[in-house]
Amino acid sequence: MSAMEEKELEKGAEPSVDDDWNPVEKVILERRSVRYYKPKQVPENLVRRILEAGRFAPSAGNYQPWRFIVIRDRDIIDAMERDIRMMCKMLKPILAWESSPLGPVAKLMSKTLTWFLPNKLHHEPYGAINAIADGEVGVFHGPPTLILLLMDKRGAGKPQVDLGCCGQNIVLTAHSHGLGTCWVGFVELLRQNPIWKKRLGIEYPYELCEGISLGYPVGKPDGMIAREAYHTRWFENGTMKVVV
Amino acid sequence: MALISFRDKMRIPSYDNSDHCMMAEVSIDHDKCDRCGLCVKACLPKVIYMEGKGKDRKVLINRNRPTGGRETGEANCYCVACNDCMAICEQGAIKAVTSADYLYRYKQVLRGELTPPRTFND
Ligand SMILES: Cc1cc2nc3c(=O)[nH]c(=O)nc-3n(C[C@H](O)[C@H](O)[C@H](O)COP(=O)(O)O)c2cc1C
Ligand code: SF4
Ligand code: SF4
Numbered sequence: 001m002s003a004m005e006e007k008e009l010e011k012g013a014e015p016s017v018d019d020d021w022n023p024v025e026k027v028i029l030e031r032r033s034v035r036y037y038k039p040k041q042v043p044e045n046l047v048r049r050i051l052e053a054g055r056f057a058p059s060a061g062n063y064q065p066w067r068f069i070v071i072r073d074r075d076i077i078d079a080m081e082r083d084i085r086m087m088c089k090m091l092k093p094i095l096a097w098e099s100s101p102l103g104p105v106a107k108l109m110s111k112t113l114t115w116f117l118p119n120k121l122h123h124e125p126y127g128a129i130n131a132i133a134d135g136e137v138g139v140f141h142g143p144p145t146l147i148l149l150l151m152d153k154r155g156a157g158k159p160q161v162d163l164g165c166c167g168q169n170i171v172l173t174a175h176s177h178g179l180g181t182c183w184v185g186f187v188e189l190l191r192q193n194p195i196w197k198k199r200l201g202i203e204y205p206y207e208l209c210e211g212i213s214l215g216y217p218v219g220k221p222d223g224m225i226a227r228e229a230y231h232t233r234w235f236e237n238g239t240m241k242v243v244v
Numbered sequence: 245m246a247l248i249s250f251r252d253k254m255r256i257p258s259y260d261n262s263d264h265c266m267m268a269e270v271s272i273d274h275d276k277c278d279r280c281g282l283c284v285k286a287c288l289p290k291v292i293y294m295e296g297k298g299k300d301r302k303v304l305i306n307r308n309r310p311t312g313g314r315e316t317g318e319a320n321c322y323c324v325a326c327n328d329c330m331a332i333c334e335q336g337a338i339k340a341v342t343s344a345d346y347l348y349r350y351k352q353v354l355r356g357e358l359t360p361p362r363t364f365n366d
Contacts, residue, residue, distance in 0.1 A: 020365060033288070033326070033328060035287075098260055118350075123322055123344075221286055221332040223330075225330050226327060226339070226360045227327070229359040
């Protein structure tokens with residue numbers, strides 16, 4: 001990399017000085033995942049108000065394939081965290097093959113699983129599963145409130161996308177009220193768990209899809225940052241240009 | 245759009261091999277840092293960690309290879325240039341400067357530079 005390119009990069013990583021954003025853009029651009037919460041509970045009416053934002057998300061065929069579960073009992077959240085960690089501990093010997101007692105068998109299993117589950121075992125979840133197993137990384141990050149998103153498996157089109165819209169409405173509304181959130185995809189590890197399905201009352205056609213940790217953040221985690229700027233193909237007046 | 249060759253498509257990278265995947269780069273300005281430790285809490289993959297206690301503590305970057313690494317045997321995941329550390333740091337001491345890079349099956353195509361939000365007003 002040339003010195004000039006390096007300088008460009010440094011410049012690119014500076015926070016935005018532009019303050020010409022409308023309130024919606026501001027919340028969208030400043031939202032960061034929060035992984036450190038104050039113990040103070042979020043008022044019930046505020047949580048319910050935030051869920052309203054989820055209820056009014058767009059969905060294919062207006063099927064609204066979502067339901068919510070709210071958990072505000074520390075012992076339930078802790079028990080879920082413990083069981084997710086246990087799942088990770090069971091997965092670790094077949095994933096982290098370099099340090100696995102199973103040796104080449106683990107390598108074969110790890111590569112095969114990664115082959116068939118390229119998204120679920122993409123680098124970041126792959127690394128996180130092993131780090132959660134070792135107790136280095138937390139699952140929910142100690143929120144006073146946890147929202148679980150359930151998906152109706154019979155949803156129109158691509159219900160996962162609908163759930164994404166719904167969850168993001170919830171997240172953005174929470175941040176607009178000064179709260180912090182973090183999506184927790186690892187709740188998926190409890191999806192098939194019969195004990196948790198019974199305890200949380202999850203039945204067909206619903207399945208556990210995502211978790212959202214919710215609470216008052218410690219410090220000020222929200223703020224604008226730099227992200228990769230991708231190429232966008234732009235067709236207009238019979239020509240095509242690429243904008244960055 | 246850039247394409248991934250058939251060979252790349254078929255090949256699963258080894259996550260602990262730095263030729264196959266490189267984690268993003270973060271820089272910490274130790275002169276500005278007041279060692280509050282918030283960035284350590286904000287970083288999911290625990291790339292940033294605090295070493296030492298009390299007055300002598302210092303935030304450092306863990307550059308070990310990810311999980312099951314040949315070199316370390318420790319569980320670690322990647323810095324993904326999420327910049328959560330930069331956002332939480334009130335001293336402006338920290339930022340991610342380059343993105344993570346994956347090869348083979350996860351090769352990033354047309355990945356751009358880290359750029360703050362723009363209004364395109366002018
Ligand atoms: C569907 C989904 C699942 C996620 N799962 C987790 C998770 O299990 N644990 C976690 O700490 N962060 C999780 N995240 C948060 C991402 O790590 C985070 O959004 C990303 O690093 C970008 O950072 P930002 O949210 O601060 O902009 C998840 C995000 C999404 C959208
Ligand atoms: S958040 Fe900033 S000031 Fe606090 S320890 Fe991290 S780098 Fe230092
Ligand atoms: S950019 Fe994200 S992953 Fe990298 S050190 Fe900062 S918080 Fe951690």
